[in-house]
Amino acid sequence: MTTVLRPPPSACPACDVAGPAAEMAGRAAVQDKGARLLLSLPTIHCAGCIAAVERGLARHPGIRSARVNLTLRRVSVDAAPDVTADEVIKQLEGLGYEAHELDPGILSVTETDRQGRDLLMRMGVAGFAMMNVMLLSVGVWSGATDATRDLFHLISALIAIPTVAFAGQPFFRSAARALRAGRLNMDGPISLALVLTVLISLYETLQSGAHAYFEAAVMLCFFLLAGRYLDYRARAVARSAAQELAALEVPRAIRLQDGQQHTVSVSDLVPGDLVLVRPGGRVPVDGVVVAGRSEIDRSLLTGETLPAVIAEGAELSTGEVNLTGPLTVRVTAAGKDSSLHRMADLVAAAESARTRYTTLADRAARAYAPTIPLLSLGAFLAWMYLSGGDLRLSVNIAVATLIITCPCALGLAVPAVVTAASGKLFRKGLLIKDGTALERLAEVDTVVFDKTGTLTMGTPVPDNLDDHPESALGVALGLAEASGHPLARALARALNARGIRPAEIEDLREAPGYGVQGLWQGRMVRLGRAGWVGATHCATTGAYLSLGEETHSFTFTDALRPGAEEVVTALKSQGKAVWLISGDVAPAVEAMARRLGIAHWHANALPEDKAEKVAALQAEGHRVLMVGDGLNDTVALSAAHVSISPASALDAARAASDMVLLGRDLAPINDALRVAKASTRRIRENFWQSGVYNAIFVPVALLGWCTPLWAAAVMSLSSISVSLNALRLK
Amino acid sequence: MEVLAILIPVSLGLGLLGLLAFWWTLRKGMYDDPEGDSRRILRDDYDDKPKQD
Numbered sequence: 100m101t102t103v104l105r106p107p108p109s110a111c112p113a114c115d116v117a118g119p120a121a122e123m124a125g126r127a128a129v130q131d132k133g134a135r136l137l138l139s140l141p142t143i144h145c146a147g148c149i150a151a152v153e154r155g156l157a158r159h160p161g162i163r164s165a166r167v168n169l170t171l172r173r174v175s176v177d178a179a180p181d182v183t184a185d186e187v188i189k190q191l192e193g194l195g196y197e198a199h200e201l202d203p204g205i206l207s208v209t210e211t212d213r214q215g216r217d218l219l220m221r222m223g224v225a226g227f228a229m230m231n232v233m234l235l236s237v238g239v240w241s242g243a244t245d246a247t248r249d250l251f252h253l254i255s256a257l258i259a260i261p262t263v264a265f266a267g268q269p270f271f272r273s274a275a276r277a278l279r280a281g282r283l284n285m286d287g288p289i290s291l292a293l294v295l296t297v298l299i300s301l302y303e304t305l306q307s308g309a310h311a312y313f314e315a316a317v318m319l320c321f322f323l324l325a326g327r328y329l330d331y332r333a334r335a336v337a338r339s340a341a342q343e344l345a346a347l348e349v350p351r352a353i354r355l356q357d358g359q360q361h362t363v364s365v366s367d368l369v370p371g372d373l374v375l376v377r378p379g380g381r382v383p384v385d386g387v388v389v390a391g392r393s394e395i396d397r398s399l400l401t402g403e404t405l406p407a408v409i410a411e412g413a414e415l416s417t418g419e420v421n422l423t424g425p426l427t428v429r430v431t432a433a434g435k436d437s438s439l440h441r442m443a444d445l446v447a448a449a450e451s452a453r454t455r456y457t458t459l460a461d462r463a464a465r466a467y468a469p470t471i472p473l474l475s476l477g478a479f480l481a482w483m484y485l486s487g488g489d490l491r492l493s494v495n496i497a498v499a500t501l502i503i504t505c506p507c508a509l510g511l512a513v514p515a516v517v518t519a520a521s522g523k524l525f526r527k528g529l530l531i532k533d534g535t536a537l538e539r540l541a542e543v544d545t546v547v548f549d550k551t552g553t554l555t556m557g558t559p560v561p562d563n564l565d566d567h568p569e570s571a572l573g574v575a576l577g578l579a580e581a582s583g584h585p586l587a588r589a590l591a592r593a594l595n596a597r598g599i600r601p602a603e604i605e606d607l608r609e610a611p612g613y614g615v616q617g618l619w620q621g622r623m624v625r626l627g628r629a630g631w632v633g634a635t636h637c638a639t640t641g642a643y644l645s646l647g648e649e650t651h652s653f654t655f656t657d658a659l660r661p662g663a664e665e666v667v668t669a670l671k672s673q674g675k676a677v678w679l680i681s682g683d684v685a686p687a688v689e690a691m692a693r694r695l696g697i698a699h700w701h702a703n704a705l706p707e708d709k710a711e712k713v714a715a716l717q718a719e720g721h722r723v724l725m726v727g728d729g730l731n732d733t734v735a736l737s738a739a740h741v742s743i744s745p746a747s748a749l750d751a752a753r754a755a756s757d758m759v760l761l762g763r764d765l766a767p768i769n770d771a772l773r774v775a776k777a778s779t780r781r782i783r784e785n786f787w788q789s790g791v792y793n794a795i796f797v798p799v800a801l802l803g804w805c806t807p808l809w810a811a812a813v814m815s816l817s818s819i820s821v822s823l824n825a826l827r828l829k
Numbered sequence: 830m831e832v833l834a835i836l837i838p839v840s841l842g843l844g845l846l847g848l849l850a851f852w853w854t855l856r857k858g859m860y861d862d863p864e865g866d867s868r869r870i871l872r873d874d875y876d877d878k879p880k881q882d
Contacts, residue, residue: 146868169865216855223855227848234840247833254837 136176136184138198140191143172148196155194156187174198218328221266225321228262229314233811236314240808252304252311259313260297266320267293269327285464285506288471292501293319299498310495315502315810322507322818330514330534352383355427368433376426378583382419386428388412393424394584406585418730422584423609458535459782460513467506475500478801492803499805503796508789508817513782515825520778523828527770528762529743536757538782539741540775542722546670547713547735549727550681550691553745554663556763557728559589559655564597571651573602575644578615578626581607586642587615587626590653614642622647657687659694660745662766667695669769676721680704680712682731709735726768728752743768774828781828785821792817 143152149167152174156165161179168175176187191198235251243251270293274286293316300311354361355373365383368374376382378393394406397419406422409415415428479497486492521531531537548554564572576599579591604617604624614627625645629636634643634650644651670677678699681688685702692700701712709727713735716723725732725739728747733755736742742756745763753759760767796813799805854860 146871149865149868150872167865168862169868170862219860220852220855223851224848227844227851230847231841231844235837254841258841 136178136182136187138174138176138184138187138191140167140172140174140196140198142196143167143169151194152191152196156190159187159190162187215328215331218269218324218331221269222321222324222328224262225266225317225324228258228266229317229321232258232314232317236807236811239311248309249304249307252300252313255311255313256301256304259317260301263293263297263316263320266317266324270323283468285468285510288468288501289319289323289505289510291472292316292498292505295498296502299494303495306491308491310807312498312502312807312810315807315814318811318814319502319505319507322814323510325818326510326514329511329518332518353377365433368430370430370432372430372433374428374430376415376421376428378421378423378425380421382415382417382421382428383433384428384430385417385432386415386430388415388426389429390427391424393426394422396420396422396585423582458513458538459779459786460509463509463512463786464506467509471501471504471506474504474797474801481801482803496800496803496805499803499810500797500800502810503800503805503813504793505814506789507814508785508792508821511818511821511825512785512789515822516778516781516785516828519825519828520774524767524771524774527767528760528764529767529771530759530761531757532759533757536741537771537775537778539722539757540724540771541779543675543724543741543772545676545678545716545721546724546726547678547680547709547716547739548667548697549709549725549729549732550679550683550688551657552728552747553726553732554660554667554679554691554695554765555657556660557747558658559586560658561590561593561653562656563652563654564593567651567653569599570602571644571646572597572599574604574619574624574646575626575651575653577601577604577619578607578617578624578644581617582609582615582626584614586655589655590642619646657691660763660765662764662768664695666765666768667697670772671696673772678712678716680709680735682706682709682729704731706731706734710738713738725756726765727756743771777828781825785824788821788824789817 140148140152143149149169152167153165156162156174156176159182161182163177163179165174165176167173174191176182178187188198232255235255239248239251267290270286270289273284274290277284277287296312296316296319300313300316302308303311352363352365352368353375354363354368355375360375368384373389374384374386382395388409388411390411392408392410394408395415396406397416409426414431415426475497478500479493482493482496483490517534517537520537524531551557567575572594576591576594579587579594580601581604582588602619604619607615607617609615610627610631613631614625616623616625616627618624623645624647625632626642629641629643629652632643632645632650634645634652637652637654641652641654644653667677676699677697678701679688679692679695679697680701681691682704683702688700688702692698701708704712709732713723713725717738717740722740725736725742726744727733727736727742728745729752732744733752736744736752736755741758743758743760744752744756745760745765746753747763758771792813796805796809799809859866
């Protein structure tokens with residue numbers, strides 16, 4: 100039961116990366132002057148897809164070249180100026196790939212690119228310098244003496260000093276920023292260690308000393324930059340995918356002025372303006388209906404599954420969808436004053452109320468950062484006292500301590516695990532928007548679900564088609580195909596899927612707010628509301644058909660999202676409390692709760708109620724995971740400890756949540772909980788590992804036995820073992 | 830030990846060469862799409878006319 104066009108399913112899990120793309124594909128494509136188009140292809144996943152897209156596009160006249168980026172699931176097209184994005188999207192849909200245009204936003208793209216390349220370049224310089232310096236250091240360690248050793252140290256200095264000056268800049272800058280703000284972050288001791296190490300080594304070299312730590316300084320740079328780069332890349336991938344998801348429909352409205360229609364930007368509307376809302380369109384403003392009658396879909400705002408009938412005088416809110424008839428609306432509030440913006444204010448309030456989460460890394464850094472300089476200062480003073488004022492010896496030992504304690508492994512501990520975990524989950528169809536989300540998810544003990552659009556697909560499915568004769572089904576299909584009402588569309592889809600042939604019906608007319616009618620074999624037939632058709636009303640959601648005298652009723656249920664049952668069962672078996680809180684009416688919510696075996700449920704919940712309930716649960720000491728998709732969930736999503744929304748959710752809901760499900764399936768939620776637990780465990784293990792290395796080697800350094808060889812070996816061993824541990828994540 | 834006078838400049842030169850090569854690959858955007866590049870190698874249309882005989 101999919102409403103969007105999708106390519107045939109494939110065995111690759113990455114293919115589940117479908118999403119709201121088709122809805123977005125409809126938005127007006129603006130011709131790009133630069134003739135460089137950027138399109139998102141959420142469904143590509145393999146070498147075959149790359150070849151098909153690139154070759155298929157190259158055949159299109161006017162397209163000079165196309166290049167797929169599989170990592171970002173995008174294609175950039177170089178085309179003649181007259182080629183529009185619409186054409187390319189159509190061509191791609193012909194090939195079986197859904198596509199939607201991305202705002203090239205060239206500035207931001209190159210900006211993130213520049214940052215990533217900058218870090219990579221610094222890492223490369225540090226890496227090559229490390230190799231060369233190490234080559235010379237190995238010569239010294241294996242016994243070079245006198246002039247040879249001094250020469251080697253001098254060449255090392257010539258390589259290491261510019262390298263540290265160039266590659267260490269990210270740390271120097273961040274440390275300076277923190278110090279200016281009166282804080283001490285991890286980069287403070289790192290910068291101190293880099294600078295002191297280079298200075299003391301230079302001094303030793305000029306004094307023909309036995310030990311120089313140039314390779315340690317360069318190595319420190321390299322490993323720390325590797326951690327920085329991993330961290331950056333995880334965030335960059337998440338950010339680019341989040342940007343794609345945030346592709347909003349163009350906020351435009353049709354203003355009626357002197358009997359003429361003008362398409363204007365929503366921001367230009369003022370209260371008192373008349374706005375036309377076509378069937379199928381989203382209401383752009385808050386307003387009052389002055390002409391027309393129709394049905395509107397409020398599900399994204401309130402969670403109600405059934406469309407509401409409205410006529411003149413009814414109040415509309417921004418974001419509702421007009422279904423059947425055209426409406427003329429007088430604007431009462433637009434832009435900042437609209438209900439959508441008031442909701443955004445609520446979200447902002449909830450977000451500021453959420454206590455800022457301190458990550459494991461933050462806690463480790465806070466405990467660790469002051470210890471490093473204090474420890475080496477202590478070593479310096481102690482040795483000054485012991486050696487009776489031997490400055491050179493004391494400084495050397497202090498620097499060795501600084502190098503040994505420098506948090507190389509600590510810098511890699513978190514990013515390596517987060518990179519491994521988010522890559523794993525991205526392939527399963529879950530996008531992590533916030534780096535700390537995994538840690539928070541691991542602590543969850545209560546899960547709150549929204550109903551419509553989250554546990555269900557938000558699309559009704561007829562469930563009693565077998566009760567009706569074939570002729571009635573044919574008439575129903577003929578009538579249903581003429582209507583844009585969601586129930587009629589669902590009926591038409593189900594009947595088409597069964598291979599029913601539509602009956603020939605003449606004089607088809609849609610009565611907005613009531614249904615469709617027409618002439619079938621000379622008889623008046625109607626499909627629509629019970630009262631209008633003359634049928635008796637059923638208890639559940641229904642559409643009614645009259646064939647002259649006899650009437651038929653079609654009942655509907657909302658299709659469960661795939662994986663919903665499994666997720667709820669798995670959550671309960673893990674001993675987590677599961678709640679269902681919905682804005683829908685009580686019978687529908689109760690039926691859903693019973694079907695999934697959810698013990699706690701709330702119906703008729705307003706957005707504020709949802710957020711209050713979540714806050715109340717958290718006040719009792721529970722850690723709440725909120726899963727929701729609607730505008731009415733956004734406040735609760737941002738109030739919860741951690742939140743997930745499906746890709747089909749409203750932008751506001753996706754923006755408020757920490758993770759986004761890319762496919763239709765809810766099953767990745769289970770994977771996410773499992774991976775979150777595993778990765779938090781790995782992060783802790785990594786901290787322990789680097790702690791153990793320190794516990795062993797800090798005394799060695801304090802006693803003055805630490806040679807540059809020891810420092811280099813400890814540093815690389817701990818960094819590599821931490822990275823390997825992260826890769827163990829299953 | 831005189832051989833060091835040759836070996837050290839050579840090793841430094843090789844290191845510099847490697848760094849230049851790295852800088853070139855970075856400039857050409859070869860690290861922009863690691864996932865795609867790992868698949869592209871499996872395609873045969875870059876090399877559809879292998880050497881005969």
